[in-house]
Amino acid sequence: MISLVIPVYNEEEQLPVLLNHLEKVSAGNISEIIIVDGGSNDGTAEVVKNFEKTVYINSEKGRAIQMNKGAQAANSDILYFLHADSLPPEEFDKLILEQVEKANKAGCFQMKFDKDHWWLNLMGWLTRVNHISCRGGDQSLFVEKELFEKIGGFDESYKVYEDNEIVKRLYEQNQFVIIKSWLTTSARLYEKLGVWKTQLLFVEIYWKRRFGATAEELYTHYYRRLNS
Template structure:
């Protein structure tokens, strides 16, 4: 059974749609939905608390911290980390369970954006490729709980790039697989910053990390560019 872990911060617009989607898209293999709130100032808490299938918990802000908090509370044998603006395919839970039962202990879905732009379509196409350079958190992440604990979970020093960092460790274990179904994610950052500015920011972060930048340096650069 899956434990779905959703890190949230001021997600009152996205969370209701996601929770409704999970109800109709799942096929009976979801043990629980854990929403880990990093201190929202909007209506996120009430939305989560009012949903009968959601276990709501708070933690320090930061996706790595929030997802580790959810993982510690999870009852399922498989952890499924999902961003609040990403909508997995129909019967996603069965697809994940089948993957794990076939020996693939970690992985993600192919991803497409909810925006009609040729570059974003191209980026989505490359998520079919099972290579670390094609990975990112919006593709979601499933991982067997025992494996997650074995590798030490998310590195909480990372306030950005935390998904890529843990995925690299899973690739090093040769455990990562791609499910050939599509998760749809919001292009809201691309809409806010513009497609090319956003893509250039991601390239900068990627190469800074490749060249040895610390978690703190990545965080500082990301938010400086985000708020410029």
């Protein structure tokens, strides 16, 4: 069975969309859905009460912190981390278990955006490639709990780029597979900032990290550009 961990902050609109979707597409291998709330001040907590198998946990804000807290509370040997605005494919849980049975201890899905734009379509197409430069948190992440604990979980010093950082360590363990089914994620940040401004921001964060920027420097740059 799989423990699904969803970090949230003010997701009263998107969370019911995701939870309804999970009910429809799951093959029945989810033992629990752990919603880890980083201090929402909307109706997120009330949404959770309407769905079965959900566990609601309060947490300090920060996706790495929230996902680690969800992992600690999980009762299954397989963890699946999912963003609130990403919708996994049909029978996603069955597909994950099939990979685990093949001794693939970590991985993600191919990803496409819910917006038709040639650049976003290209970015989605590249997620089929099993290379670290093609990875991102919106693709979701499954990982055996034993391996997750072995590598120390998410690095909580990262307030942005936390998904890429843990994936890098999983690649170093030679443990990462791409499941050839499509997860659909929201392009809401691209719609808010514009496609090119958003893509430039992601490129800047990527190269700053490659050239040794600290977690705090990445966070400062990200939110300065986000609010400019």
